Amino acid sequence: MKPTEQRILEAAGKLFSQQGFHATGMRAIARAAKVSLGTIYHHFKSKEEMLLALLRDEYEKRRKAIEELKEEGLPVSVMIQRIAELHFRLLLEEGPSLRPLAQSLRGLSPMAKRRALAMRQAFVNYLASLIAEGIERGQIRRCDPTIAAYAFLGMVESVSARALEGDEVAERIQRMGPRExxxxxxxxxxPKPS
Amino acid sequence: MKPTEQRILEAAGKLFSQQGFHATGMRAIARAAKVSLGTIYHHFKSKEEMLLALLRDEYEKRRKAIEELKEEGLPVSVMIQRIAELHFRLLLEEGPSLRPLAQSLRGLSPMAKRRALAMRQAFVNYLASLIAEGIERGQIRRCDPTIAAYAFLGMVESVSARALEGDEVAERIQRMGPRExxxxxxxxxxPKPS
DNA sequence: ACGCTCCTATCGAACGTTCGTTTTACAAAA
DNA sequence: TTTTGTAAAACGAACGTTCGATAGGAGCGT
Structure with missing residues (x-):
């Protein structure tokens, strides 16, 4: 990708995740990326397209990382821990993180919302397929894989969001969150009995 | 509360949770409440104050409901199930629900954001105190109550959010979600051993 | 090397709209 | 007469987007 495009996308991601999509103006993105308004519209069709591009990148980043984990052939219990750690690491890194981006769906145009929701559901379905696979192999107890996937994603996102607040509770959660x-x-x- | 104030607050809550705080304009609220802009500003100091009032009501509603559950003296396992059901019920009822409202924090003025975050943290701390109590009584295993509270809230919110999408998966989650x-x-x- | 065209990247002004809020006006009640 | 509730117009600012201008390089026939 062209360096200018990348700089614009990085600035947009940072601002969207800090302030939210609707609260971030195109002029603020231009200022942060040190380009003009016209330049942004030369590279991106609209503000919504920028959000969708960012969402696609973030989901893809996670899917790839999990795919690599899978190839290591670890036991499921360890893999779950690794995925939780992965989420924390990606969230604490500079740059956009999935949770704040994905929260910006309401208020989007119907088309953009459909596309964004489809991306999220595709990712959850990927998680659910991992869980279903574990069930078949007897490594995970019988349960609804889709609900379990949403529950897992939700708990990780909720805890890691709290870990970003910046107080001393947040520090403790950063240390102990992945393990807990x-x-x-x-x-x-x-897969143990109840 | 005066019927006008209530009508305005209800309209604002519905729109905020449907479209998001920043994507909802004061004119849309006025239209939905069948009043004029001036009338809204006669009753509420600002748009942010309306959001904070709604958040306060929603958290209070949940806290009270849990308090009532507590007085029934149920075993912890049943109480957990009841709280999950409670969240589903409140979410599926018409009216604002906590999750979409609480997602609107980014982009608020620093003061309003502080107040809104404090409300959410107070609620989580309340959940954490319930968990800590359970640990002391040996009804819950030893763990970090705060992290467990955020994890619980996150998983319930994530699953119930999916239950609102309106497709057939959502219907299945509405039926099976609380139980799962x-x-x-x-x-x-x-509190069983690992 | 030169003029010439074409394409791409960049800029910043300007568009019309909508934003949250303030102000003015008016009617009914106290 | 003052207060209260409502309405509607108006305010300045910011919004997302479009547009015309400008600059620089690539390719090319001469």
Missing amino acids: LAEIAWRALA | LAEIAWRALA
Whole structure:
């Protein structure tokens, strides 16, 4: 990708995730990327297209990382822990993170909302397919994979969002969050009898 | 409350949760409440104050409902199930629901954001205190109550948000969601050995 | 090397709209 | 007569987007 496009997209991602999509103006993006308004519209068709491009990148980044984890052939319990850690790492890195971006769906044009929702559901379905696979192999207890996937994603996002607040509670959660989440998720999904 | 104020607040809550705070204009609220712009500003100081009033009401509604549950003296496992059901019920009822409202924090003025965050944290701390109580009594395994509270809230919000999409998957989640969530949460928190 | 055209990237002004808010006006009640 | 509730017009600012101008390089026939 052209360096200018990348700079614009990075600036937009940062601002969208900090302030929200609707609260971020095109002029603020232009200022942060050190380009003019016209330049942005030369590279991107609209503000919504920028959000969709960012969402696509973020989901793809996570899907690829999980795919790599999968190829390591780890036990499911370890893999769950790794995915929780992955989410924390991506969230604490500079740059846009999925959760704030995905929260901007309301108020979008119907078409853009459809596309954004489809991306999220595709990612959750990917998680659900991993869970279903684990169930078939007896590594995960019998449960509804889709609901379990939404529950897992929701708990990770909720805890990691709190870890970004910047107070001392947030620091503690940054340290202990991945471990506690892995413990919770593994107990919730482990194939042991009730 | 004066019927006019109530009508305005209800209209604002509905629109905020449907379209998001920033995507909802004061004129749309006025139209939906069948009053004029001036009337809204006669009753509320600003748009932000309306959001904060709505948030306060929603959190209070949940806190009160949980308090009533607590007085029934049910076992923890049942209580967890009831709280999950409670969230689903409140979400599916017409009217604003906490999750979409609480997502509107970014882009608010610093003061309003502080107040809104404090409300959410107070509610999570209330959940955490319930969990800590359960731990002391040996009804819940030893864990970090705060992280567990955020994880629980996150998973319930995530699953119930999906239950609102309107397709056939959403219908299935509406039926099975509370039960599956209760199962997941209880396994995650049960005091049995690893 | 030169003029010439074409294409791409960039800029910043300007468009019309909508924003949240303020102000003015008016009617009914106290 | 003052207060209260409502309406509607108007305010300045910011919004997302479009547009015309400008600059620079690539390709090319001469």
